[in-house]
Amino acid sequence: MRPIIVSRRSVRIAGLVSLASLVSLALAGPALAAETPAITAGIFQAALVGLGYYLSNSPWVLGIGGFFGLYRPLVAGLIVGIIFGDPVKGAQIGAAINLLYIGFISAGGSIPADPSVAGWVGTALALAGGLDAASAITLGVAVGLLGTIIFFTRMSVDATFAHVADNAAERGDINGVARANWLYPQIFLFVISFFPATIAVYAGAPVVSEAIASLQTNAPWVLRGFQIAGGLLPAIGIALNMRFIFRGSAIPFYFIGYVFAMLLGGRFFAGVTSPSIGTIVVTTAIVGLALAWIFVTLRGDRVDTTRGATR
Amino acid sequence: MTAMSEPAPRDPGGVGTGADGMGRATRSVSLSRGDVLRSFWLWTFFSHANYNYERLQGTAFAHAMTPIIRKLYHTPEEIKAALQRHLVFFNTEPNVGGVIHGTVIAMEEERANGAPIDDDDINSVKSGLMGPLAGIGDSISQGTITPILLSIGIGLAAAGNVLGPVLYFVLEVAVMLGIAYFAWFQGYDRGREGVTTLLRSGILDRVLSGAGVLGNMVMGALTFQFVNIYLTLSWNIDVGGGQTKLFDVNRDLLGAIMPGLLPLGFTLLTWYLIARRRVSPIWLLVIYVVIAMIAALPILGPAGSPCSSILNPFFQPAPGCPPPAA
Numbered sequence: 001m002r003p004i005i006v007s008r009r010s011v012r013i014a015g016l017v018s019l020a021s022l023v024s025l026a027l028a029g030p031a032l033a034a035e036t037p038a039i040t041a042g043i044f045q046a047a048l049v050g051l052g053y054y055l056s057n058s059p060w061v062l063g064i065g066g067f068f069g070l071y072r073p074l075v076a077g078l079i080v081g082i083i084f085g086d087p088v089k090g091a092q093i094g095a096a097i098n099l100l101y102i103g104f105i106s107a108g109g110s111i112p113a114d115p116s117v118a119g120w121v122g123t124a125l126a127l128a129g130g131l132d133a134a135s136a137i138t139l140g141v142a143v144g145l146l147g148t149i150i151f152f153t154r155m156s157v158d159a160t161f162a163h164v165a166d167n168a169a170e171r172g173d174i175n176g177v178a179r180a181n182w183l184y185p186q187i188f189l190f191v192i193s194f195f196p197a198t199i200a201v202y203a204g205a206p207v208v209s210e211a212i213a214s215l216q217t218n219a220p221w222v223l224r225g226f227q228i229a230g231g232l233l234p235a236i237g238i239a240l241n242m243r244f245i246f247r248g249s250a251i252p253f254y255f256i257g258y259v260f261a262m263l264l265g266g267r268f269f270a271g272v273t274s275p276s277i278g279t280i281v282v283t284t285a286i287v288g289l290a291l292a293w294i295f296v297t298l299r300g301d302r303v304d305t306t307r308g309a310t311r
Numbered sequence: 312m313t314a315m316s317e318p319a320p321r322d323p324g325g326v327g328t329g330a331d332g333m334g335r336a337t338r339s340v341s342l343s344r345g346d347v348l349r350s351f352w353l354w355t356f357f358s359h360a361n362y363n364y365e366r367l368q369g370t371a372f373a374h375a376m377t378p379i380i381r382k383l384y385h386t387p388e389e390i391k392a393a394l395q396r397h398l399v400f401f402n403t404e405p406n407v408g409g410v411i412h413g414t415v416i417a418m419e420e421e422r423a424n425g426a427p428i429d430d431d432d433i434n435s436v437k438s439g440l441m442g443p444l445a446g447i448g449d450s451i452s453q454g455t456i457t458p459i460l461l462s463i464g465i466g467l468a469a470a471g472n473v474l475g476p477v478l479y480f481v482l483e484v485a486v487m488l489g490i491a492y493f494a495w496f497q498g499y500d501r502g503r504e505g506v507t508t509l510l511r512s513g514i515l516d517r518v519l520s521g522a523g524v525l526g527n528m529v530m531g532a533l534t535f536q537f538v539n540i541y542l543t544l545s546w547n548i549d550v551g552g553g554q555t556k557l558f559d560v561n562r563d564l565l566g567a568i569m570p571g572l573l574p575l576g577f578t579l580l581t582w583y584l585i586a587r588r589r590v591s592p593i594w595l596l597v598i599y600v601v602i603a604m605i606a607a608l609p610i611l612g613p614a615g616s617p618c619s620s621i622l623n624p625f626f627q628p629a630p631g632c633p634p635p636a637a
Binding site for chain 2: 058059060062063064065066067068069072074075077078081087088091092094095096098099102103104105106113133134138141145154155156157158159161162165166168169170171172174175177178180181182184185186221222224225226227228229230231232233234235236238239240241242243244245246247248249250251253254255256257258259260261262265279280281282284285287288289291292293295296299
C-alpha cells in the first residue's frame with residue numbers, strides 16, 4: 001500500500017506548532033487562572049493511562065488486540081473514561097479523536113501521527129479540561145503529532161535487538177533469538193511509552209484544565225476555534241480513507257451514503273424527527289452491505305475498476 | 312471460499328515436482344498440527360514486538376519459526392543455519408501475510424526430510440510474496456475492514472453508547488483472527504500454488520469491490536455526521552416599497568440547491584488535495600486549525616457579536632450563539 005506522503009519538514013513544523021501551543025497553554029494557564037478548580041489526575045489514574053498506552057503498542061493483547069484494538073482512540077477513549085469515572089464522555093471524546101485517524105494506515109514503518117497517544121493521553125487531557133468531543137479533536141491531534149517521536153525512537157533503537165538476535169543465532173541459541181524478539185524490545189518500549197504518557201497525564205491534566213478554564217473567561221474565541229476545527233478536521237480523516245476506496249464504479253456509493261444519511265438525519269424534510277446519530281451510521285452500513293451484495297452479484301466476473309494499485 | 316476447501320496434495324512452495332518422491336519416501340520428521348499452531352500464535356502475538364527500521368519483522372519471523380526449527384533440526388549447524396535463514400529482512404501485513412509463513416513451514420518440513428530445497432528457494436518465496444501480500448493485506452485489513460468497523464463504533468460512541476467501542480473491539484479482533492488463521496493454514500496445506508490459485512481466483516477481487524461499496528456508503532454517512540461547516544453570511548435586501556428581506560446564504564442559496572452541500576464539497580476538496588494534489592495531510596491539519604482560529608477571531612467580527620465575523624464564513628453552533636439558519 002502506498003505510504004502517506006509526509007515531508008519531514010511538515011512533520012517538524014507541525015510538531016513545533018503542537019509543542020508551542022502546549023507550552024503556551026502550560027505557561028499561560030497558571031498565570032491566567034487564579035481561582036478555577038483544577039481537575040487533577042491522581043498518580044494512579046495517570047499510571048493506568050500510561051499502562052494502557054504501553055499495552056496498545058505491545059504484543060500482549062493477542063497481538064491483534066493491540067494494534068487493531070487498544071491502539072485506536074475509540075477503544076482507548078472508553079477505557080480512559082472508565083479510569084476517570086465517565087465512560088460515556090470518554091467514549092465520545094475517543095470517537096471524535098478517532099475520526100481523524102479513520103483512514104490511518106501504518107505501512108512499512110511509516111506513520112504520520114500516533115493515534116494511540118492521541119487516544120490515551122488526548123482523551124485524558126480533554127476529560128481533565130472539560131472539553132466537549134468536537135473541541136477535543138484539536139488537542140488529540142496535537143498530542144498525536146508529538147507521539148510520533150516515541151514511534152521513531154522505537155523503530156530506530158529496536159534495530160539493536162536484531163543484532164542481539166544475530167549473535168544468538170550464531171550460537172544456535174533458539175531461546176536467545178526468541179528473547180531478542182519478545183523480551184528486550186518490550187522492556188525498552190515500556191520505558192519510552194509508559195513513563196512519558198504517565199507524566200504527560202499527571203503533570204498535563206491540571207495545566208490543561210486551568211488553561212482551558214482561563215480561556216473560557218479571557219478568550220472564549222479560542223475555544224470556539226477548537227469547536228469549529230472539530231467540524232473541519234474529520235474531513236481529513238475521511239479523505240485519507242477515501243484515497244483507497246473512492247475510485248471507479250464504487251464512487252457513486254459515497255454520494256448515496258451521504259444522501260441516505262441525510263434523509264435519515266431528517267435534514268432533507270423539515271419536521272422529520274431524526275434518529276440518534278449512532279443509528280444513522282449503523283443503518284447506512286446495513287443498507288450498504290445489501291448494496292454491496294447486489295453490486296458484486298451483478299458485476300459477476302467482469303474486471304473491476306474499483307481497485308487499482310494493490311495488485 | 313468454498314472452492315478452496317477441497318483437499319489437495321501438498322506442494323510445498325511449488326518447488327520441483329521431482330522432489331516429491333524422494334522427500335516423502337524417506338520422511339523421518341513431521342510436524343504436528345500443534346507445532347504449526349504454536350508457530351501461528353507466536354506470530355500473531357509477536358509479529359510487531361521488535362518492529363524496527365533495519366529488518367522490520369525479521370526477528371519476529373525467526374521467533375515464529377522457533378517451534379518448527381526445534382522440531383525439525385537437531386544438529387547445532389542446522390539450527391544455526393535455520394535461525395539465520397529466517398532473521399533476514401521481512402515485512403508484510405501480519406494477518407493475510409500468514410500465508411507466507413504457512414508455505415515456508417511446509418517447505419522447511421520437506422527440506423528436513425531431504426527434499427532439495429535450498430535457502431534461495433525459501434528466500435524467494437518470502438521476498439516474492441511479502442510485497443504483494445502486504446499490499447493486498449493492508450488494503451483488506453487496515454484499508455477496508457478496520458475503517459468500516461471503526462465507523463460503526465464511532466457512530467454509536469458519538470451518540471453516547473459505550474457499546475460502540477466494545478462492539479468494534481470484539482468484531483475487529485474476531486475478523487482479523489479468522490483471516491489470519493485461514494491464511495496461515497491455507498499456506499501450510501496448499502503451498503505456493505495454492506496461494507497463487509487463491510490470488511487468481513477472483514474471490515479477493517469480489518470481496519474487496521463489495522467492501523469498497525460498503526466503505527463508500529459508510530464514509531458518506533460519516534461525512535454527513537461529523538463534517539460541519541456553515542456559511543453565516545447574510546444581509547438585508549431591499550424588496551421594494553421600503554421593505555427589506557433577510558437573505559441568508561446558508562438557507563436561501565445553498566439550502567435551496569441541496570442541504571448539506573457545503574460539508575460534502577469540503578470533504579471532496581480535502582480528498583482532492585490529499586489524493587490528487589499529494590498535499591501532506593499534516594499541512595492540511597495545520598491549515599484547517601488556523602482557518603478555524605481565524606474564523607473564531609472576535610476582532611474581525613461586527614461589534615458586539617461574539618458569534619460571527621466578517622472574514623469568517625465558517626461557523627458552528629457554539630454555547631451562547633444561535634444555531635445557523637437551516
